[in-house]
Amino acid sequence: MLYFEDLTPGLSFATASITLSEQDIHAFAKQYDPQYFHIDNVRAEQSVFAGLAASGWQTSSVTMKLVVESEFGRSVANGLIGMGVDKMRWPRPTRAGDTLQACVEVLSGKRSSTRPEYGVVKLRWVTRNQHQEEVMSLESAIWVALRHP
Amino acid sequence: MLYFEDLTPGLSFATASITLSEQDIHAFAKQYDPQYFHIDNVRAEQSVFAGLAASGWQTSSVTMKLVVESEFGRSVANGLIGMGVDKMRWPRPTRAGDTLQACVEVLSGKRSSTRPEYGVVKLRWVTRNQHQEEVMSLESAIWVALRHP
Numbered sequence: 001m002l003y004f005e006d007l008t009p010g011l012s013f014a015t016a017s018i019t020l021s022e023q024d025i026h027a028f029a030k031q032y033d034p035q036y037f038h039i040d041n042v043r044a045e046q047s048v049f050a051g052l053a054a055s056g057w058q059t060s061s062v063t064m065k066l067v068v069e070s071e072f073g074r075s076v077a078n079g080l081i082g083m084g085v086d087k088m089r090w091p092r093p094t095r096a097g098d099t100l101q102a103c104v105e106v107l108s109g110k111r112s113s114t115r116p117e118y119g120v121v122k123l124r125w126v127t128r129n130q131h132q133e134e135v136m137s138l139e140s141a142i143w144v145a146l147r148h149p
Numbered sequence: 150m151l152y153f154e155d156l157t158p159g160l161s162f163a164t165a166s167i168t169l170s171e172q173d174i175h176a177f178a179k180q181y182d183p184q185y186f187h188i189d190n191v192r193a194e195q196s197v198f199a200g201l202a203a204s205g206w207q208t209s210s211v212t213m214k215l216v217v218e219s220e221f222g223r224s225v226a227n228g229l230i231g232m233g234v235d236k237m238r239w240p241r242p243t244r245a246g247d248t249l250q251a252c253v254e255v256l257s258g259k260r261s262s263t264r265p266e267y268g269v270v271k272l273r274w275v276t277r278n279q280h281q282e283e284v285m286s287l288e289s290a291i292w293v294a295l296r297h298p
Contacts, residue, residue: 032210034217035228048230048292056231057213061181061206068183079184081197082205082239089233143197 002075003147004109004119012105013072018062020054022096028058053093059136060088063102063127072104077145083120088138099130107139117149151224152296153258153268161254162221167211169203171245177207202242208249208285209237212276215251226294232269237287241278248279256288266298 022041029038033055037047044052067073073080094100107122121144127136171190178187182204186196193201216222222229243249256271270293276285 032214034214037228048227055213057206057210061210064204064206065181065183078197079186084236084238086235086237087233088235088237090231 001077002072002144003077004111004121004144005147007106007109007121007144009106009108012103013070015063015066015070015072015102015104017099017101018066019099020058020062020094020096022052025052025054025058025094025096028061029055033057049093052096054095054098056088056090056093056136059090059094059100059127060138062100063125063136066100066102066127067104067125070102070104076142077147078143081143083141083143086139086141088136090136091134094129094135098135100127100135102127109144111146112143115143117146118143119146120144150226151221151293152226153260153270153293154296156255156258156270156293158255158257161252162219164212164215164219164221164251164253166248166250167215168248169207169211169243169245171201174201174203174207174243174245177210178204182206198242201245203244203247205237205239205242205285208239208243208276209287211249212251212274212285215249215276216253216274219251219253221253225291226296227292230292232290232292235288235290237285239285240283243278243284247284249276249284251276258293260295261292264292266295267292268295269293 037044037049038055041052103126105124109121112118123140125138186193186198187204190201252275254273258270261267272289
């Protein structure tokens, strides 16, 4: 189990990888981001993406799955309780057939002033495709239980 | 159609609303955020959420759908092309049966220095439940085509 005290700045964890199909991209978009460049392969060619692109929200949500199921995600004492996300960027789109993998790095930790049994840990997530190109990055703050409150 | 010139600071737009069922919460969580407090109603009672809670990523993705399908989303000249998201917060969880509605406000606009036919518009999104309680807020920057480049 990983507690607040264990998450020292600089520690990093890799996730497994996942491949997104064209069907996955269409299905997410229909439910959460129904814009033509995420759904219609032909019209998407004429868009700013020059081809079918996954919703940025899908790239982020798929990354959440990878992080939750990683050794890191399964080891954090109380689960991944997010307080919020900053600096989320999608420097290039995820394409059908892309295989995504993420890396989580501990940026900093601070004991909570309001809840003495918890600390707040800042993480940086970076998601890359099979060409090692960044498709998403963000900074996330999570609550983590102290081993010795 | 709404172009860059039309999106002046202070303008705001409301979306329609959507109700999330327990099944919706379970289904999203299984695919994108498989933590017990999003899936297992009984164990969720013992979690920090004191009951089943939707993944924050689902609250955000559902808000994206509301915004895309709003009059605002359907009117922006080139669609909602997000550059990134900052200050995303989930001050309280979305619960099964909650009805969510969002409001989008224009914060600022700036012509792009690299792409003279586009501007970058900063928006603030706030999503509330049926009790008018905030469940999510974020700041988003989108590319918007100029009417008169």
